[in-house]
Amino acid sequence: MIPPPYLTSDPKSFGYPTVHKRWPIIVSDAIKDVEATINANQAEAIKNLGKIIVGKLQKLLQDFKDDAQVRPFTEQEIELNGDLKVYNEQLNAFPPSITWQDGLWLFLECYLYQYMNNFFLIESVEVPFWKTFDVFANLKWLSFKSSEPGVMELAHHYHSLSSQLNLSGATGATTDAKKAIFSEFVEIALWGNATDLSLLAGTTSLEDIQSVQGKNARTANQSKILINDTEKAWNRLLSTADAGDGAVSESTGVHIVLDNAGFELYTDLVFSLILLDLGITNKVTLHAKKLPWFVSDVLIADLSHLLSQIVDPSFFCLNESVQYVHKIVSGYLANGKLSITTSSYWTRPDAFWSIPSCAEASLKSQLEAAQLVIFKGDLNYRKLTGDVSWDPTTLFATALQQLGETKIPILALRTCKADVVVGLQPGTFERVAKEYKAMGDGLWVSSGKWAVISYHKGM
Template sequence: MAKSKNRPACLSARDRASFAFPTIKDRVPIIVCKIIDLLYRHRSVYPDTDSIKQAIELMSKLRYEIATDKPFSNIEDGREDCSVWNEYKDKMGVRTDQGELLAPSWFQTSWLYAECYAYRRLWEAMGSTTNPKYRSLDFFEIQKQESFCGSWTSIKALIQTVEGIHKSNPKDSGSMAKNFLNLLKVSLWGNKCDLSISSGVATSFQGDPTLQVGALQPNLIVDHSRAVWDHLSANQGGIVDIILDNVGFELVSDLALADYLVSTGLAKKVRIRAKNQPWFVSDAMAHDIKWTINAMETGGDIAQNEEKTTEGKVKATDSTALRWRQFLESGLWEVSEDNFWTYPHFYGEMKEKDPTLYQSLSEAQLLIFKGDLNYRKLVGDLNWDPTTSFEESLLGFHPAPLVTLRTLKADVVTSLDAGQAEELTLKDPKWMINGSWAVIKFCSRIDLI
């Protein structure tokens, strides 16, 4: 990929000291193995075992290609985005002195591209089976649902807080800022529950999340939450977009924030933007939102020894689920699966590659980007100096005011103070990759050159 004069290099697994190297060497292959194992163990539930066997064989081939650093091949499952991926492969190739175009390979190209390509190849494995039924199979579904169930205690605690806000009048001007900031930070720290960072092992958020926000405040190394509140409170009644990351507790925390936005009138509509295919293990798709609301309604059935009402439903969560259904039916919440979120491009390329989506985003009063992958795509996954301004690192992407809520799980970050990165390294040498540190970074609309 061409690099501008002042643009740093892409993070890449060729750098053995980076987190990209163990990700491509170990974490991604382990994730592939777990999917193969799940498909094999649950093969009895699929009527066409030959197609599942075919998918497993293609996934095993992918694992071998990663281990041996094979060059990337074209995506050939006939889906509408094939040309996008194949054109990007050619763009990322290297031209030899003899004019031959060499395809990128796992350890020699951009980390962001390689990791995204791995998930698209998994989707290709399902799309290439002889049975078209399996083209839409979410092979991460079991792991996603286990993540939700493992966080059930924390989910209930959060929903009790949400219901308490509704009972005490969510529009009370004296408490609106406090409630908003609390829910914003719960949504931020919910991002700790990421199955791709744990190589597909079910993770959960433990304890009452609303009580942990204060304790985690010292680990919030950039905190522009007050600026986000000032922006929304001064521009109430617009559209707010939430670009989702993970399912489980994090998705519930995102929906709790969306609930507060429309219930208070801070937003007239919340557009919830999900992935259109299984992605990075636990990334949310539209069907995950539906499943989550259903599970909240019958929550006692997914956890043992839960206290139920006489109607067999868990207290609080069922009424919340009903309200969320009404938000969806009325159009106060709108869910979409935009193709671009699962393209290999960083977001600075969106205006050219998907101008329709860029224009749609420009209608929003605020864009809320959740999680580490969205952050990496915002800043191009480049080896930025940590003191680089967030505005510069956005690489021209700025359709509307935006905020990123991210726990750090990749060795890229911008907008830190001079010396701050060095101080954090002394406190925690793995602060950039272990998910224990976070940023809330707000950027108002600016004119970019």
């Protein structure tokens, strides 16, 4: 039996401070960003339509405060974005009185970013400027700029490994050495996920985010990885890479369903280089979002922005190792071993349980044929597990529901920033809750200070 979902009306859920505090701050910051763009622009049409967008964002803030009813998307909105039909279908299945302060947290959070995006689409019919405007871009890159020490350290580490072990072609490392390198970079990608800008509107500070960047921080936080299935994922990659001549080429390689732009995307890129350099896959496909999503989620355009910034002397200090990372990433992009794509499926409101029945056919077939599909971050974890109140000892495979019955091999790398968590040993939840209570108030599961590395082999 599936337990009930988390609601924005439940004071014991992180959904409650989300609607009362986090969302208002996120929308207020969006207003400031649009206003700054208006002030910096000379075109009257852009200015005038920008002011209309600001007005709609201000109305949204008032709707949060008034606990307004959540409405279906209009025909005009659906005409501009056909992906919204599924939102209306799901709204029709809910009680007619669903409001911002009393509804399914996951659904409303997804709905919110689609709702905000529509303001820009509608006002861009005659003036295209706003159509592709990322209202969260400035925050993404300000945060990334502040991550310069972590960027430099990781670049140096990768450069050193590549030189010392002759990783290109995987000729310079034993299987044990490869496994150790893979394990280390899984943790690098894991803690890169702590760089979640949507949390800056809550209890997490930029200093908290920066505190998990770097080798010393990762070493100190190893005990906070409550589930670590890294070895299972490694064995999966090793078995598919060594299954026979051409086995890897016949698969679709490794897929990474991305989470945050900026520093996390940078760690994901370096992780991708390691996967390719070690020779355990011959292709890595990155999956981004189609629209500005959960503040800092990766858009396809964010990849080229990041690559430009890491070699821009006005953004970061010029550094040989960072330039080396840029060169290797660019080379893999050019030869097709590394690619980035998107799908409207990733911005649907439903759990990933629906992948077998609702995902695009090409997406589903790619994931089923993959050596490994790595889901990054909290939102992807919430969607993998349905964002329902599972007992924390529930098996990860059980929480995946229909998705767990497919051939898709899944690895979830997630720092815990929302209520749902599964796969814990008995007593672990209570032990960590007691430990966090001694550190301060709040829910440990939404603190971002603990993490899980959860694997399911597929059927």
